[in-house]
Amino acid sequence: MEYISIGNVKLKKTAALAPMASVADRAYRILCREFGACYTVSELISSKGLCYSDKKTAELCTVTEKERPMALQIFGDDPEFMKRGAEICMSYHPDILDINMGCPVPKVVNNNSGSALMKDPDRAAKIVEAVKSISEVPVTVKFRKGWSRDMVNAVEFAEVMEQAGADAVTVHGRTKDQMYSGSSDMDIIKQVKQAVSIPVIGNGDVDSLSSCLDMYSYTGCDLVMIGRASYGNPFIFREIDCYFDNGEYTPPTVEKRMEIMLYHIELILSQPEKDETRAMREARKHASWYMKGLYGAAAFRNRCYSLETFDDAKRLAEDFLKLQHEHS
Ligand SMILES: Cc1cc2nc3c(=O)[nH]c(=O)nc-3n(C[C@H](O)[C@H](O)[C@H](O)COP(=O)(O)O)c2cc1C
Structure with missing residues (x-):
């Protein structure tokens, strides 16, 4: 079994569960960990909501032992709010703090957050620096291939994130404009991997053991992250874990x-x-x-x-x- 390190956090090099708002809640994360997901990420949490003590804060931020290693994921457009939000997250003791710069939902991008930050790398860098200044755990950034077909900048963006202090990046190989349509581009993930020296987590359309192995071999990524293919199918993590652990996998009846x-x-x-x-x-x-x-x-x-x-x-x-x- 191989391992990767994000800062001081050691993860099995198998497959991680992607953050999914309204789907990958605590029950889902616990289940996927039990089936072999090597790492989990919370649903996205608003930094402003954290600062204004939104009533959902504790529910979203609580990290139980069964979900670890686990990241809390925050979003926002303002470095100061993000820093304060990160500070509040620290009191919930996540293993990693992840920053969402990939969400394509209008409610988020219209507030200059999520994937809108890919259009403003300077601001994105300030956010990472601000969060890093307060975080006691590694800080990672999750983003997309770019904003649109005419604005594909994941490679440059990853370099800026690395310089700003990010400990790893996750790349979903679709643009914001694509939302979830079309297919995820493995070439962009490969290019990001070649451009930075921090760990790169490859994400998008992995739906089987064989596509997971393809993602690893084609892109050279350090870890694979799986979202939608785990719907009603935590078994996918067991199959991948068994493969890397030389265990025998029996598909579920x-x-x-x-x-x-x-x-x-x-x-x-x-x-x-x-x-x-x-x-x-x-x-x-x-x-x-x-x-x-x-x-x-x-x-x-x-x-x-x-x-x-x-x-x-x-x-x-x-x-x-x-x-x-x-x-x-
Ligand atoms: C219902 C749903 C909710 C999502 N919520 C989040 C989120 O809160 N934070 C985030 O970074 N990505 C979110 N994503 C994106 C996924 O983490 C992942 O990047 C995307 O689904 C592509 O991976 P997949 O093809 O394995 O599903 C969400 C995706 C779905 C389908």
């Missing part, structure tokens, strides 16, 4: 999928901030993802989206399994 779906829902329900109504509402999309691609999944979608209680989820799993057995 449909029974196993349903067992893990229920375990995932239990984890959501066990989070102290979420009452049953909220937890079950959030569990619905996950339930449907665990069925995706299996026989009859489309017909079960409506049932997933009307789950109200854990008993509903148990009945759903039983009926789905019955259908699979009748079909086989």
Whole structure:
């Protein structure tokens, strides 16, 4: 097994879980760690929200032992707010502090944050310097290929981030304009890797062990990060971990999928901030993802989206399994 170091943090060189707002919450991160994700990142947290003691702060910033090694990810456009936000994050003891400079969502970019910072490398550098000045842990930056087809600057941007003191960068090979359409460009990740000497985390469209190995070999990146391919599929991390650990991987049966779906829902329900109504509402999309691609999944979608209680989820799993057995 190989390891990489981001500052003083040692990570297994397998695959990390990408930050995903409204998806990769604490329950999701714990689950993916249990399945072998080597590193997790929080949902994006507003630096201004932190400074104004937003009521969601504790929920977003709490780092439990089961999620470590874990980064807290902050966003904002103002170096001073980012510094104060970083200081507040320190009281939650993350392993790494990550700065979001890749989010393409209008609400974020219209405030000159997220990927809008790729258009203003000077400001982005000031933010990294400000956060570094206060952070007790390594500081990383996550960004995209560039703003648009006409403004592809990930390589220069990575160099500026390195000079400003970033301890690693994560690159998603799409521009802001692409949002999530088209495909992620591995060439840009390769070019960034050649340009900087800090670790580079490659991200975008990795959806299997083989595409993970391609990302490593084609780009030379230090670590691979996986987002959407883990929907209803924490197994992807186990497969990658087994490969690097020379272990034997057995793909999950449909029974196993349903067992893990229920375990995932239990984890959501066990989070102290979420009452049953909220937890079950959030569990619905996950339930449907665990069925995706299996026989009859489309017909079960409506049932997933009307789950109200854990008993509903148990009945759903039983009926789905019955259908699979009748079909086989
Ligand atoms: C629902 C969703 C929420 C996301 N939230 C964040 C976020 O909070 N912070 C961030 O840096 N990236 C966020 N991303 C981007 C992912 O971290 C990742 O860069 C992107 O999905 C590409 O990787 P993938 O092809 O493996 O999914 C989000 C993506 C999705 C689909």
